[in-house]
Amino acid sequence: MATVIPLKPAQGPTASAVRLTDIAIEFRIKGRPPYKAVAPTSLAVADGEFVAIVGPTGCGKSTLLNAVAGLLKPAAGKVEVYGQALAGLNAEAGYLFQQDAVMPWKTALDNVAIALEIKGVGREDALGAARDWLGRVGLGRFLDRYPHQLSGGQRKRVGLAQVLIRQPKILLMDEPFGPLDAQTRQIMGSLLLDLWAGDRKAVLFVTHDLEEAIALSDRVLIMSAGPEARIIGDHRIDLARPRDAADIRTHPRFHDIHKAIWGQLRAEVIKTYGEEA
Amino acid sequence: MSRAGLLSLQILVGVVLLLIWHVGATIPIFGYTLLPKFFFSTPIDVASRVVQMFAGGKIWGHLYVTLLETVLAFAIGALGGIAIGFWFARKPLAAAVFDPYLKMVNALPRVVLAPIFMLWLGLGIWSKVALGVTLVFFIVFFNVYQGVKEVSPVVLANARMMGMNERQLFRHVYWPSALSWMFSSLHTSVGFALVGAVVGEYLGASAGLGYLIHQAEGVFDTTGVFAGMVVLAGFVLVVDWVVTLVENRLLHWRPQSAAAQA
Numbered sequence: 034m035a036t037v038i039p040l041k042p043a044q045g046p047t048a049s050a051v052r053l054t055d056i057a058i059e060f061r062i063k064g065r066p067p068y069k070a071v072a073p074t075s076l077a078v079a080d081g082e083f084v085a086i087v088g089p090t091g092c093g094k095s096t097l098l099n100a101v102a103g104l105l106k107p108a109a110g111k112v113e114v115y116g117q118a119l120a121g122l123n124a125e126a127g128y129l130f131q132q133d134a135v136m137p138w139k140t141a142l143d144n145v146a147i148a149l150e151i152k153g154v155g156r157e158d159a160l161g162a163a164r165d166w167l168g169r170v171g172l173g174r175f176l177d178r179y180p181h182q183l184s185g186g187q188r189k190r191v192g193l194a195q196v197l198i199r200q201p202k203i204l205l206m207d208e209p210f211g212p213l214d215a216q217t218r219q220i221m222g223s224l225l226l227d228l229w230a231g232d233r234k235a236v237l238f239v240t241h242d243l244e245e246a247i248a249l250s251d252r253v254l255i256m257s258a259g260p261e262a263r264i265i266g267d268h269r270i271d272l273a274r275p276r277d278a279a280d281i282r283t284h285p286r287f288h289d290i291h292k293a294i295w296g297q298l299r300a301e302v303i304k305t306y307g308e309e310a
Numbered sequence: 311m312s313r314a315g316l317l318s319l320q321i322l323v324g325v326v327l328l329l330i331w332h333v334g335a336t337i338p339i340f341g342y343t344l345l346p347k348f349f350f351s352t353p354i355d356v357a358s359r360v361v362q363m364f365a366g367g368k369i370w371g372h373l374y375v376t377l378l379e380t381v382l383a384f385a386i387g388a389l390g391g392i393a394i395g396f397w398f399a400r401k402p403l404a405a406a407v408f409d410p411y412l413k414m415v416n417a418l419p420r421v422v423l424a425p426i427f428m429l430w431l432g433l434g435i436w437s438k439v440a441l442g443v444t445l446v447f448f449i450v451f452f453n454v455y456q457g458v459k460e461v462s463p464v465v466l467a468n469a470r471m472m473g474m475n476e477r478q479l480f481r482h483v484y485w486p487s488a489l490s491w492m493f494s495s496l497h498t499s500v501g502f503a504l505v506g507a508v509v510g511e512y513l514g515a516s517a518g519l520g521y522l523i524h525q526a527e528g529v530f531d532t533t534g535v536f537a538g539m540v541v542l543a544g545f546v547l548v549v550d551w552v553v554t555l556v557e558n559r560l561l562h563w564r565p566q567s568a569a570a571q572a
């Protein structure tokens with residue numbers, strides 16, 4: 034059975050990679066009361082842990098990730114990274130954005146190499162490493178393409194290589210496979226798991242696809258519908274690793290877990306639609 | 311439509327227009343010449359005058375002067391536009407303070423400035439350059455300003471998460487974005503540099519294509535006026551072609567527009 038740990042995550046003895054404590058996030062909109070996107074809520078990601086956040090669209094998943102990245106300052110609460118209060122941008126984190134974020138005026142190779150060059154790595158070394166990373170995400174033949182000459186999935190993989198080449202300790206991913214078709218999603222999921230198995234970063238992975246969340250992660254967090262969205266469920270996924278993100282879906286255990294979580298998620302999805310209807 | 315087909319249609323239109331001009335100017339219809347030579351010259355006269363100008367060799371000096379003025383006006387106007395555009399885009403207070411004045415100057419028809427520039431800078435090339443600069447500056451300025459303002463917030467956030475400092479952001483994000491906007495208006499701004507040069511010459515100079523045309527007009531030499539215009543048009547085509555080459559070289563990262571692909 035997937036265990037349901039209600040609300041506050043258990044305090045571990047070691048410092049979490051990411052810990053949010055009672056954070057609330059508001060958006061100011063001119064001439065209106067501020068929109069309370071995220072209500073006070075808490076979560077923690079242990080070092081080396083792969084955590085997925087699932088919730089209905091518009092509930093505040095990207096907003097939460099932006100707070101962890103340091104791009105958004107919460108109205109209340111604490112953001113800690115390896116035990117340190119976060120000030121400014123989160124230098125430990127690599128962020129794969131929901132939208133295309135690679136520079137359209139640089140080739141795939143330059144987009145990835147620049148991530149090292151700005152840290153002072155020499156041009157030749159950076160290019161070598163970038164070729165290597167693009168090869169690992171399966172783009173070895175597309176080094177000289179500009180983003181507009183790549184498909185949506187290929188652009189995402191450039192983004193992934195761009196993030197991974199910096200070897201961040203924390204990986205934030207916002208619906209990275211969102212616009213892709215079901216088959217490509219599974220292949221990308223397997224690729225991600227293979228890359229992750231190498232050095233086990235702490236991952237915070239946002240998705241609206243529950244199956245994908247279960248297939249990839251150690252824990253699945255459920256976010257309630259907004260406004261004042263909160264983490265309302267915390268499910269440990271005890272499927273053995275290494276996993277194959279595609280094959281695991283046929284595992285009987287997968288179905289049990291899915292059934293247990295889906296009941297809770299469905300209620301939130303219905304709430305979202307009920308409000309908008 | 312194939313390239314050759316298009317080209318033959320383009321040539322056909324030119325030939326028909328020339329034919330109408332020639333017939334109208336030389337063959338009386340019901341004893342009445344539609345396009346009297348005195349006012350319209352004839353295509354053959356104009357063509358032979360153009361050939362004469364080049365054969366005599368004196369046209370080259372005028373072309374050189376006009377080209378020099380155009381290039382200088384573009385370079386100075388573009389540099390100014392880039393500098394001020396960046397400054398205003400990054401410092402909204404400066405932009406807010408100067409905004410009404412910029413709007414005022416931009417709304418002014420630049421021709422009225424020409425006599426002032428001549429008074430200040432004399433009849434040489436610099437008064438023409440100045441006129442061109444006032445035209446080029448605003449186009450480049452508005453585009454660079456827009457280019458910096460309109461940088462995709464996601465691309466910017468991604469670059470910052472990557473760890474870029476302000477200088478690196480400038481070089482790898484703001485600068486390419488601003489340049490792409492500036493180059494998308496390259497045809498317009500180079501065109502305006504040329505307009506500044508020719509109008510300036512027309513109003514008072516001792517060399518240049520505008521001066522040639524003005525001189526011919528002064529003695530009712532219609533053929534000379536038309537010949538000057540033909541040379542000017544050819545000059546514009548060549549300049550525009552060079553700009554297209556530069557543009558293709560610098561903006562190759564951008565998707566081709568649907569029209570360009572068709």
Ligand SMILES: Nc1ncnc2c1ncn2[C@@H]1O[C@H](COP(=O)(O)OP(=O)(O)O)[C@@H](O)[C@H]1O
Binds near residue numbers: 070088259
């Ligand atoms: N800049 C903003 N200003 C106002 N409201 C915003 C802003 N960004 C997001 N929101 C609102 O916050 C909520 C959560 O958005 P988001 O985090 O993007 O949702 P998702 O879970 O789909 O990623 C949405 O209702 C959205 O309308």
Ligand SMILES: [Mg+2]
Binds near residue numbers: 094095096131207
């Ligand atoms: Mg989102």
